[in-house]
Amino acid sequence: xxxxxxxxxxxxxxxxxxxxxxxxxxxxxxxxxxxxxxxxxxxxxxxxxxxxxxxxxxxxxxxxxxxxxxxxxxxxxxxxxxxxxxxxxxxxxxxxxxxxxxxxxxxxxxxxxxxxxxxxxxxxxxxxxxxxxxxxxxxxxxxxxxxxxxxxxxxxxxxxxxxxxxxxxxxxxxxxxxxxxxxxxxxxxxxxxxxxxxxxxxxxxxxxxxxxxxxxxxxxxxxxxxxxxxxxxxxxxxxxxxxxxxxxxxxxxxxxxxxxx
Amino acid sequence: xxxxxxxxxxxxxxxxxxxxxxxxxxxxxxxxxxxxxxxxxxxxxxxxxxxxxxxxxxxxxxxxxxxxxxxxxxxxxxxxxxxxxxxxxxxxxxxxxxxxxxxxxxxxxxxxxxxxxxxxxxxxxxxxxxxxxxxxxxxxxxxxxxxxxxxxxxxxxxxxxxxxxxxxxxxxxxxxxxxxxxxxxxxxxxxxxxxxxxxxxxxxxxxxxxxxxxxxxxxxxxxxxxxxxxxxxx
Numbered sequence: 177x178x179x180x181x182x183x184x185x186x187x188x189x190x191x192x193x194x195x196x197x198x199x200x201x202x203x204x205x206x207x208x209x210x211x212x213x214x215x216x217x218x219x220x221x222x223x224x225x226x227x228x229x230x231x232x233x234x235x236x237x238x239x240x241x242x243x244x245x246x247x248x249x250x251x252x253x254x255x256x257x258x259x260x261x262x263x264x265x266x267x268x269x270x271x272x273x274x275x276x277x278x279x280x281x282x283x284x285x286x287x288x289x290x291x292x293x294x295x296x297x298x299x300x301x302x303x304x305x306x307x308x309x310x311x312x313x314x315x316x317x318x319x320x321x322x323x324x325x326x327x328x329x330x331x332x333x334x335x336x337x338x339x340x341x342x343x344x345x346x347x348x349x350x351x352x353x354x355x356x357x358x359x360x361x362x363x364x365x366x367x368x369x370x371x372x373x374x375x376x377x378x379x380x381x382x383x384x385x386x387x388x389x390x391x392x393x394x395x396x397x398x399x400x401x402x403x404x405x406x407x408x409x410x411x412x413x414x415x416x417x418x419x420x421x422x423x424x425x426x427x428x429x430x431x432x433x434x435x436x437x
Numbered sequence: 438x439x440x441x442x443x444x445x446x447x448x449x450x451x452x453x454x455x456x457x458x459x460x461x462x463x464x465x466x467x468x469x470x471x472x473x474x475x476x477x478x479x480x481x482x483x484x485x486x487x488x489x490x491x492x493x494x495x496x497x498x499x500x501x502x503x504x505x506x507x508x509x510x511x512x513x514x515x516x517x518x519x520x521x522x523x524x525x526x527x528x529x530x531x532x533x534x535x536x537x538x539x540x541x542x543x544x545x546x547x548x549x550x551x552x553x554x555x556x557x558x559x560x561x562x563x564x565x566x567x568x569x570x571x572x573x574x575x576x577x578x579x580x581x582x583x584x585x586x587x588x589x590x591x592x593x594x595x596x597x598x599x600x601x602x603x604x605x606x607x608x609x610x611x612x613x614x615x616x617x618x619x620x621x622x623x624x625x626x627x628x629x630x631x632x633x634x635x636x637x638x639x640x641x642x643x644x645x646x647x648x649x650x651x652x653x654x655x656x657x658x659x660x661x662x663x664x665x666x667x668x669x670x671x
Binding site for chain 2: 205210211212213217218219220221222246247248249251252255256258259260261262
């Protein structure tokens with residue numbers, strides 16, 4: 177498996193090198209929302225910052241493309257792509273079947289995994305089904321994480337909460353053995369004063385695509401397979417050359433890419 | 438307290454400079470739309486009461502469509518259906534901001550004028566035939582009768598309805614964020630999402646819209662008084 181992946185990467189790197197030599201300058205306009213911290217947001221002095229933005233810049237460098245950012249309200253972002261106001265959307269857009277009818281997606285560039293948080297003094301060691309047997313796990317209902325917990329931790333008691341706020345209170349007061357949610361949500365909680373009670377135990381594997389979806393991808397106009405291939409190669413390249421990790425670590429304490437695809 | 442003052446400052450750490458740029462966008466767009474909207478609306482009203490059946494039909498179709506559609510849909514239709522393709526032919530190098538501004542202006546003109554035409558039509562119907570006949574009787578040609586006799590009365594009668602439309606127009610500009618313009622609401626939204634101070638920034642957006650409405654009504658009152666004076670003098 178590992179050798180296979182390396183070979184594929186080497187081949188793609190070679191392919192990229194040839195492609196870059198042949199292609200003339202690639203000019204791209206990248207659309208983003210600018211109001212979704214910490215992924216993409218405008219600062220008070222008008223700068224675009226965030227994980228999406230840094231990834232986009234790294235991808236553009238990798239593709240030897242000249243990129244220009246255009247901010248656009250979320251509501252009109254797909255129509256604006258279709259109208260040609262920009263060529264790609266890099267704005268933490270989840271890949272869904274509904275959106276796929278209107279736009280093409282590249283491979284995911286991140287898929288924040290579901291994670292488990294426990295009280296600091298907890299003696300739990302692992303995040304497998306057996307480790308959590310007999311324990312009470314708090315999860316926000318009507319989320320993908322709830323479906324996942326119900327299907328995975330069948331020997332534990334799953335306690336549903338209307339939102340993350342409520343289970344956070346309960347775990348801080350010691351009424352829960354563990355909570356499960358998106359790692360970005362949990363990390364924000366752990367970084368807040370209320371989160372001092374708790375620690376990150378780990379990320380359960382596997383994280384099935386049928387439940388969580390494939391993650392966030394770059395949206396392109398339908399039929400732009402050339403550009404999609406270029407982006408896919410560039411994503412692979414920054415994953416392998418450490419650029420991705422560098423950006424990742426600037427914003428998060430964990431790997432947001434999720435499982436290798 | 439210090440924290441809030443920083444958020445509301447005009448410096449690099451503060452958001453007020455961004456929000457003021459949003460005000461400039463909102464007010465600029467509304468002011469740029471107004472003359473076109475009024476002119477188009479006036480001519481559509483003329484068409485709708487003309488003796489020529491095809492003109493009447495065209496006027497009625499226009500107002501039926503654009504008063505019937507939700508504004509956001511009109512904005513999308515006009516912007517992505519007309520403005521973008523047209524502009525990419527006429528001026529392919531125009532920046533996205535200019536394209537969005539012109540597109541937004543065009544869409545708002547269409548919506549404003551379809552409502553305004555009804556206001557003008559209502560005003561036309563109030564003016565008795567005798568006013569036109571009086572104009573002809575003293576030897577004025579049709580154009581001059583219109584300009585000197587009918588129009589001044591028309592404006593006075595239409596003013597309350599038009600001032601309604603002006604306020605609606607100011608608020609409708611909040612829709613243009615969907616085509617990529619940064620108006621007051623979009624700027625406030627960005628600030629609130631980034632700083633997590635929603636109440637503060639949406640509250641400020643509220644205040645700004647209220648202040649704009651107050652300033653508008655002062656202006657409209659002035660116009661109303663001046664038209665009344667004119668009317669009394671004749």
